[in-house]
Amino acid sequence: MFRYIVRRLLQMVLTFFGATFLLYALVFANQEDPIQALAGERPITQNVRQVLTERYHLDDPFLTQYWYYMKGLLTGDFGTSLTGRSISDMMAQAWPTTIRLALMAIIIAATVAIVAGVISGIRRGSIFDNVTLVLTLVILSLPIVVLAPLTQLIFGIKLGWFPPTTGADPGFFKLLMPALVLGSLVVATELRVTRTSVAENLRSDYVRTARAKGLSRQRVIGVHVLRNSLIPVITLIGVDIGQLMAGAIVTEQVFNIPGVGFNLFRGIRTEDGPLVVGFVSILVIIFLVVNLLVDLLYAALDPRIRYE
Amino acid sequence: MSDIQAATAEEQPDAAAPEPRHNAKRDKPRSLAADAWADLRRNKIFWVAAVLVVIIVTMAIFPSLFTSANPRACTLSRQHSGPTGSAFFGYDFQGCDVYARTIYGARASVEVGVLATLLSGVIGLIFGLSAGYFGRWVDAVLSRFIDIVLGVPFLLAAIVLAKRLSQDPQNNGVVAVIVTLGVLGWTSAARIMRSSVIAAKNQDYVAAARMLGAGPARLMMRHILPNSIASFIVVLTILLGINIASEATLSFLGIGLKGDAISWGIAISEAGPYVRVAPTPLIWPSVFLAVTVLAFIMLGDAVRDAFDPKLR
C-alpha cells in the first residue's frame, strides 16, 4: 500500500508537467489575437499592440513561451495576466471561494443522491422511485443557462429566501443557492448510479447468504449492500468535485461569484494563456489527489481489492 | 463457500465449451445475447422504450411526416402569439411555429445526443476496461491520461476543437459538436468502468474462471464485462441528456451548430429569458428532451437487466 502511494505521487509529478504542456499547447492553439480579445470591440492602435505583444512575449514561438512560463512556475511565480494583475493574487482570491462552493455542492448532491438512490434502489418501481426519476428528468432537460436564472428569479427575487447574488468572499448562507444549483448538475448521474448499484447488489449471492444467515434487513443493506454499492458512486463524486470547480462558469456568472470558473472563462475569452494554465495546473493537481483518494477508498470499501 | 460454487456452476458450461467446436447456428440460442433477447421480449418496459425511440428516430429522419409547416418561416408580428391551425404550441419570440421547430429540432438533438454518447461510450469502455483489468502500468498510463483530460477546461478544448473541426463553411457543425462532446465527455464513464472492473476482477467467480483456463479476452468479455457494465450504462443514458443540453451551450458561445440550425437545446436556451412572458416555447422542447432521455433510460435499464447474469 505504502509503495503504491509513493508510486502514485511520483506519477503525479510527471502528469503535472504533461498537463501544463498540453494545456499550454491548447491555449496557444486558441490564441489568435489576445490583444484585440482583451479590448473587446474597441480599436487597438498599432503602437499599443506592439508594446503589449513584446511585453507578454506573444510573438514568440510556442516552446519559447512555454519555457518562459515554466521558468516562472518552478520558482513559484505564476506570472501576470494580460491585464497586468498577478495571477497568484487572482488565485488566492478565487480558489477558496470555489472550493467552498464545490464542496457544498458535492455534499448536497451526494447526500441527496445516496439517500434517494438507496431508497429507490431498494424499492424499484415504487412511487418514490418514479418521482425521483421524473425530478431527474426535469433537471436534465433544463440546461444550466435556464435553471440558474430561474432559481435566482424564484428563490432570490420573488420569494426572497436567499440573496440573489453572492459577491466576493461569501459565507455559507450566501453560497447555499448557487451550491444547490451546481449540485443539481451532478445529482442526476450520481442518483441513478447509486440506484442501479444498490439494486444490483441486492440481487447478489452474498446478500442471499447474509439474509439466510439471519442478519436483519437493515444490517444487510446498511453494511453489506451500501458498502459495495458505494464504489461507483465515490468514483463519480471524485470526478464531479473537480468538474464542479472548473465547470461552474454559468453558475458563477449568474450568482456573481468571482471564483475559478469565472477566471477560467475570462482567461479563455481573452486568450490569456498564463491565466488559464495557472488555474488549470492547480485543477489537475486536485484531480490527481482526489482520484488517488478515491482509488484508496476502493480498497477500504472492498477488502478484496488490493494494490501492490 | 456457497457463492464460489454457485458462480462456478453457472459459468462452467461456458468456460468448458471449447472454441473450435462452435457450430455457429446451434450454439447461438444458448449464447448470452440470445438469452438476453428472450428476456427482453418479455419485458414491457423494453417495448414502451423501443416504441418511443422508434417514434423519436422517425421524427429525426422524416420530420415532414409530423408537420407540414416550415420551421424557418418566422415573422416578428406573430411573436409569442397563441396556437393557430397547425401551430399547436403557438409561436416563439421570433414568431416561429413552436411545434414545427420542436419536430425539426429532433434531428440535430438526437444526432448529437446519441452519437456523442456512443463515441464517449466506446472510448470510455476501452479506457475503463483496459485500465481496470490490466492494472499496473497500463492503469497508470491510462488513468493519468484521464486525469489530464479531466483537468482540461471543457470550454477551452471545445473552442479549439470546434475551430479545427468546422473549417468547412458548408456543414452545419453537427459533426464538430458530436466529436467535441464525445471526445470530452468520456472520462466519467471510463472511471466508472474502471472502478467496476477493479471490483469485479477480484470476485471469486473470475478467479475460478481463470483457474479453469479462460484467456484474458474471454474473461473480460464473458465474465467481467457483464458484471460491471450496469453503472456504465446508467452513466451513458444520463450523459445522453446532458449532451443534448450541452449542444445549446456550445451553440450559444458561437462554437456549436451554425447558422439557422434548429435543435431542442437552442430552443430551450432561447426561450429561457422570456419564461415569465411565454412559457410554452420553453416547455415543449424540454418535454421532448425529457421523454427522449426517459426512453433511453428505460431502454438502458431493460437491456442491463437482460444481460445481468445474476438475474438468471
Next chain:
Amino acid sequence: MLGKSPWKMAVGATAIALLAAGCSSGGSGGSDSADKTIVVGIGEPQHLIPSNTTESNGAEVLDALFYPLIKFDDKNEPVEVAAESITSDDNKVWTVKLKSGFTFSNGEPVVADNYIDAWNYGAYGPNGQNAAYFYERIEGYADLQSEDPDGDGPKEAPEPKAKTLTGLKKVDDNTFTVTLSAPFTGWKSVMGYTAFLPLPKAAFSAPGVIADGFEEKIVGNGPFKMKGAWQHDAQIQVEKVDDFKGDVPKVDGVTYKIYQDDQAQYADLVAGNLDVQTTIPIESLASAPSDLGDRFKKSPNSVFQFVGFPTFQKEFANADVRRAISMAINRQEITDQIFLGSQTPAAAFVSPVVAGYRPNSCGEYCTYNPTKAKQMYTAAGGPSEIKITYNADGGHKAWVDATCNQLKAALGVNCTGVGEPKFADLLTKVEKKEPVGLIRLGWIMDYPLMENYLGPLYSTTGSSNYYGYSNPAFDSLVKEGSEAPTTEEAIKKWQQAEDILAQDMPVIPLRFGQNVFGHSERVKNVNVDLFQKLDLYKIEMA
C-alpha cells in the same frame, strides 16, 4: 408518504438555516437612513490609470475620483469645470487656464505640470497606453512612437526619439498651452475624455514611470477619494473629499460593486441590494417596468448600431444591392419587438446626440419598403445567400435572426446569422478576407462631435473602418470640416460628407441606443449621461 418526506425535510432545514443566517449576513445596509453611501453596479475595470482607460467601467469610477477640464451641458456643448477657460484664436494653439485652489485628495495642489506629465506619459509609445490615440493630434506625437524594425520578429523596437510632446507647454502654474499639429475646431470637446485628466506627482516614482501600486489606490482631483484599495472582482469604495472646491455631490460615498454579468446586477437591483444599474440587459427589459415601476428609466446615449459590407465581398459591390438590403429591413418592428423600445430606428450615419445630426439623412434607403427593395435587389442581381456575422457574446443573436427573417421574407433570399465566439474572432475572419457576409458593428462616441463618427467609422484610415470603405471626396470633406474656423462651418462640411455616405451606403444604419437604467427606492434624481455614466452630482438620497 415516503416519497415526499425527504423533500419536505430539505425545505424545512433550508428555512431554518435561512432564519438563522438571515440576520447575520445583512446586505449593504439598506435600512440605515443616516448612511448616505450609494451602491452602483459596474463590471471589473481593466485599468484605472486615466490614459489607459477606454472602457466604461473604468470611466465610471474615474468620474468619481477626478474632476475633468470640461463637461457637457444639456445641448452637449463643452463647459469648463476644472478649467477656468479654454481658448484658441486659430484652433491650433489652445490655452488652458486652470481654476486655482484645487488639490488632489492627497493634498497636492493641482498645477499645469500635473496635466503635462500625465499626458506625456499617456502618449509615450512604450508605455502602451490604450487611450494614446487621443494625443495623436498634439504636436510631436509621432516622435514619441517607434516602429518595430521587423514587425512581429524577435527584435525589439528602438527607443522613440522624444519623451515629451513638443505641443505641451507650461505657461505658469495655472496655465498651459496645447499646440495641435493641425487646426481642429472640436478640440475643447475632445478634452472631456478621461485621457485628459491630471495625475498627481505622487503617481510617478521617477519621471515618466508610474509608481508601483498607484493604480490600486489611485489619487485624483475629484469630489471623492478611494477608501482602501481596489478590491478586484469585488468592489471599489470611494468616500467624499472634505472641503472639495468644485461642485459637491449630495451623497457621502459610492460603493462600486463589481459584477460579471448584467443580469446578476439586475437581480440585485430588484432585490434592493443595489442602488443604481446604468444598463439593464435586454433579457430583463420585459419584466423591468413591472419590477421597478417608475424607477425604470430611459435617457439618450451615443450608441450607434449598424452592419457593414466588407469591400472584399464582391457580391455586395453594387450599391443598389446594399440599398435594397437596407430597405428590406423593418427597423421599427425590430426595435419594438426585440428591443422593446429600448433602442430607436436609425436613418442616419451619426447619432442624434451630436450637433449636426439630421433625422433622416439616409433618406428612402433607410425606409422600410419591401416591394421596392425586392425590385431593386432583383434588378441589381443580388446574391441568393446572405450571411450576417456577429459576435455571440454580445446578445446579438435575437435581432440578427429577426433581421434575417425579414430579409428572407422581403427579398426571397436565404439568410443565416453566423455567430463567432467573440468580436476579435470576427475581426480575424474579416482580416483574412473570409466570406463573412455582412458584419455586425457598433460604435460609442468618445466626444460629442459628428467627426467622432465620421472619422473612425468611414474615413479611409478610420480606426474602426473594418469593412475597408474608402472615398477620397468623403475624407477631404471630413478634414475640411475639422479644420474649419467655426463649429457651424465644420458641421456644414461634415453634413456634406454624410450625404456621400447616404449615396454610397458602405454600411446600413440600424438603431440608436438609449440608456435603460433603474434605481432603488433609496435614491432619487438619478440621471445617466451620454457616455452611460451615472451623474454623481445630481443623485441624492430619497
